[in-house]
Amino acid sequence: MADTKTQTLQSHTRLDPAFHFFLLPVAVFVLIAAIHHLYRYFVWMSAVHLLLVVWAIVAVLKIRTYALKVQDRVIRLEERVRMEKLLSEPLKSRIYELTEQQLIALRFASDAELPALVEKTLRDHLKPKEIKQAIQSWRPDYFRV
Numbered sequence: 293m294a295d296t297k298t299q300t301l302q303s304h305t306r307l308d309p310a311f312h313f314f315l316l317p318v319a320v321f322v323l324i325a326a327i328h329h330l331y332r333y334f335v336w337m338s339a340v341h342l343l344l345v346v347w348a349i350v351a352v353l354k355i356r357t358y359a360l361k362v363q364d365r366v367i368r369l370e371e372r373v374r375m376e377k378l379l380s381e382p383l384k385s386r387i388y389e390l391t392e393q394q395l396i397a398l399r400f401a402s403d404a405e406l407p408a409l410v411e412k413t414l415r416d417h418l419k420p421k422e423i424k425q426a427i428q429s430w431r432p433d434y435f436r437v
Contacts, residue, residue, distance in 0.1 A: 298432070311356060319349045363436060364396055371395045376408050386414055393420045402429035 308311075318340050326345040330338040372395070387410075390398070394413055397420035401409045405428055413423055 297428075298332060299385055314373065317350055319345075319352065323349060335369060364392060365428055368392055368395045371399050372421055374403075375406070377405055381408065383410055383414075386410075394418065394423060396420065397423035399433055400424060400431050401427050402431050 307340060317375070322345050323342075326342040330342050344389070363375070372387055376384060390410070390413065398406065398409060398413065401423075409423065409426060412426065
């Protein structure tokens with residue numbers, strides 16, 4: 293689902309309301325409550341409850357991390373395919389010198405500015421933030437996890 297707002301360097305970060313505003317705050321609250329209960333009323337079931345809360349938090353965080361990792365792998369593949377089509381031969385043979393994070397940052401560059409930005413990235417070893425700051429014509433990505 294595309295946003296109606298134009299995406300820029302300043303607005304490209306994405307918060308997932310269900311994760312950031314529900315799951316994480318509730319997890320923190322339940323963890324604090326479980327620790328408090330264990331401290332005030334030490335019984336084995338309180339310890340088991342705390343263990344289950346920690347288990348659930350780790351599970352939620354791992355599931356989120358796995359989704360983000362798959363997304364990064366897909367972006368890496370998409371960008372390599374895109375670069376194979378857009379770059380000239382000297383740069384095309386150097387695509388695999390780009391790091392995963394550089395490829396992920398380059399996805400925001402328009403097709404027209406991608407070749408020059410890839411060349412600059414390889415020459416100057418730009419970091420992802422520097423790549424994003426160098427982009428003149430932003431190519432939005434609305435389909436992120």
